[in-house]
Amino acid sequence: MDIKKKIAALSQELLHHQYLYYVKTVPEISDREYDRLFDELLDLEKQYPQYASENSPTKRVGSDLDNTFPEKEHTIPVLSLDKEYSGEGLEKWLAKTIKNAQQDLSFVVEEKIDGASIVLYYKKGRLDAALTRGSGIVGNDVTENIRTIKQIPLITAAETDFVVRGEIYIKKSDFENYNRKFENRYSNPRNLTAGSLRNIKSSTVAGVPLNILVYEGYFPAGFSNHHILILARLKELNFRINRRVGFFSDQKKILALTKEKLPEITGGAVAGLTAYVKERMKVRDELDYEIDGLVIKVNEIDVRESLGYTSHHPRWATAFKFDAPTAQTSVLDIQIQVGRNGRVTPVAILEPVKIAGSTVSRATLHNQEYIEMLELGIGDKVAISKRGDVIPAVEKVIEKNCENPTVFKFPGACPFCESALVKDGAHHFCKNRDCPEKLERALAYFVGKDRMDIDTLGEKTIDFLYKKGFVTSIPGIYKFNYDLLLQEEGFKEKKVENIKNSVEKSKSQPFSRVLTALGFDGLGKAAAADLIKNGFDSIDKITAAAARRNEEEFSGIEGFGETTALLIIEHFTDQRNLASIEELKQLGLNFAAETGEKQELPAVFADQVWVISGSFENFNPRSQAAEEIEKRGGKVTASVSSKTTHLLFGVSPGSKLEKARKVGGALIDEAKFLELID
Ligand SMILES: [Zn+2]
Incomplete structure (x- = not known):
């Protein structure tokens, strides 16, 4: 056999075994035998790189080259789905859809997995590109990372071009372990999945056990008029199909054909669909992956085309979302918050409403773009959701305020200091150093739990001290004569004594905490610990290096990029910052890590x-x-x-x-x- 053919045959064989192992989970050969074949292919590809295919199974291990994720245009419509929140709403949607179609319809019910959406483009049966959903029109090319997911076929038996949509996810049972590898950076499995797809090194992605389930296939016209048979075709092509799919049809022929091709799936007559959906919602917690609802789709492809799309959603599908964590309420106001570093965050003030046992009266709106995406204005009726410990979010506008329908626009100026807001990336910023709100936020941050931990100075007390002009700067916390509070209402002797004690006690907080508490942009807890660990174990060393303005001294630290390095130089060469630090030093705070001081370790095992x-x-x-x-x-x-x-x-x-x-x-x-x- 010539080398080229041998490489092709080995690739084919290995891809087949990867499929058996990762998709069907019934391996036919031992791991050792697999490794032997793999090494043989790797050797041959090294010797004859001209014959190595970009879809070779050896690409599954990824590379250490940096990915750039260029933007590419989708050739299929990648829209999000409209949502229903109740059985009643679903019934209405079914009735309306059948009426508009003017014919009997079949429906497919699929789980809406809470992962990262992906669109796979195949050319002549081979994986050519993988794009994230992106804006729906343009996505990021993450092909190199996608190649490492062994459940995704790189070469298929199809000879045509086709497109597949699917959801990438990580199992709940794998989340904790792998999140730790990323320093617990991600708050839930979905974020870890999305973050992995955008990891710049595909070799890192190869180490994360990502899974895929595909749910939509776009084959050349005339392939099949039934979505359910397209799923069957995808399965034949070795894609992973969710076995928890429901198929509902009143046509005996297609039901029988489905039973034959996809024996694992359930269903029946269309009349049973709503009951099935409600039943399925109950087993959500038993699954080893997160789902946030079910998707109900029209099966007939030609009807899909005639029903068409609204500007945002296809009319032929809807998502049935879980009832529990969502509620409807009204937006009473939209307030602007300004953080200690000037970042402006809009917050929806809501008519209080109960969700999952707790009363919600505020929800973050992130930034102007988010508000525009929702097309949200004051007075609108909205659906809000809350999951786990996540901050409540406004999901969508249900009904615009009919008297005065508007979309909220950011003010041009900071509501606290009236200086013009500056847009930087997705966010607006107040750049005024003397903005009273920024200063107060900086005080609250300084005394916070993970920093100086002065628990007697809560939000309210800080607000009082600041507004009264008693404490207007960080050194002021240590300079104010708290006995003066005895003349104020609500401050008894005991309380004042406690404040004095905890302020005094905070002076012994270690350098790492002091450094974090200063609240400089780019210098959070982890970055402060890294600085100290890398020899910058006193403020003098840091300021001396910053004064040299040699960013490489900082950017060489692992995890520090150029941006962080430049920020640190900026903070520690700024005269006002240096004066404040000098003052705190005189007041007795720790500005050097004590020798032999136990480094505070990150609490990676918390709650375990x-x-x-x-x-x-x-x-x-x-x-x-x-x-x-x-x-x-x-x-x-x-x-x-x-x-x-x-x-x-x-x-x-x-x-x-x-x-x-x-x-x-x-x-x-x-x-x-x-x-x-x-
Ligand atoms: Zn301001």
Whole structure:
């Protein structure tokens, strides 16, 4: 066999085994045999790079080159869906759609997975490009990252061009472990997924267990008039189809054909659709991935085309969203908040409403673009949602304020200091250094829990001290004579005493906290810790380096880019900042890390309950391992219980390993543990 053919055959074989392993989860060969084939291909591709295909299975491991994600135009309409929130609304939608179609319709019900939407473009059956949804018209090209997801076929048996839409997601059970690798940067599985797709190194993406389920295929005209048969075709082409699909039709022939081609899916007559949807909503929590509703689509492709689109949504599909975390209310006002660094955030003031057990009266609106996307104005009736600990969000406008329908426009000036707002990226900023709101926010930040932790100076007290002119700058916190408060209403002796004590006590906070508390843009908790760790363990060292204005001294630190480096130089060469720092130094705050001072470690194990079992090479006695866990905010218990989240096991771990497995705890060996605490 010539080399070219051999490479092609090996590729084919490996892609087939990847499919068996990752899509069907029934491997036919051992991991070792697989690795042998893989290495053989890798060798050949190295020797004969001219024959290596960009869709080779070896591309699955990704590369260390930086991706740039150029924007590309979609060739299919990538619209979002309109939403229904009740069974009644869904019934209405069904009736309206059938009426408009003027014929009997079949419907497909699919889970609306809460991940990252992706559009895969195939040329002559081979993956050619993968674009994010983007604006719906233009998406980012993330092809190199997508190639690393082994559930996505790179080469298919189809000989035509076609397009596939799907959702990339990470399993709930994988989220925590992998989020830790990204320093817990992501607040939920969806964010981790979206963040991974945009990771600049595809080799990093290859290490994240991303999954895909595809739900829409666009084949050359005339392929099939039934969406359900297009799904069957996608399955034939080795795409991963959600087995939890419902198909509802009153036509016996297509029902029978579906049963034959996709035996795993359920359904029946159209009359049973709403009941099915309601039933399916209940099992949401049993799934190992997040879904935020179900999608109901017209099956007949020609009808889809005749029903067409509104400016935002297709008329032939709707999303049925979960009832619980959404509510309807009115927007009473839109207020402008200004943060300590001048960033302007609009906040919707809502008619108080209960969602998932708590009363919601405010929701962030992020920025002007978000408001424009919603087309939101004061007085509008809106749907709001709340999930978990996430801040409530305005989902959509249900009804415009009919007396005065408007879309809220940002004021041109800061409402607190009247200086002109400046737009930078998606956000507006107040750039006035003396803006009273910025100064007050900076005070509140300084005394906050993760910083100087002066708990007697809460939001209200800070506001009082500031407005009265008692404390108007950060050094002022340490200079004010708090005894004067005794003359003010609401300040008894005990309370004043407590304030004085906690202010005094805060002077002993370590340098890392002081550095963070200054509240400089780009210098949060993690960045401050990195600075100290990299030898900038006193303010003098930092200011001296900043004075040299050699950004490489800072940009060389891992995680610091040029932007951060320039910000640090700017902050620590600014005369007002330096004067304030000097004053705080005189007042007795820590401006150098004490030698041997225990570095504050990031609480990566917060809320975790660990059990340790077996013996270890690096942790002997094993209480040393317990210390490492506790230092990072974790808890260690002696025996496995339902509360156990992690089991650290060494040599001969005994029965605890099995018990931990049963309660679903993560099983961590010594090597993995060393990685986690590194
Ligand atoms: Zn201002």
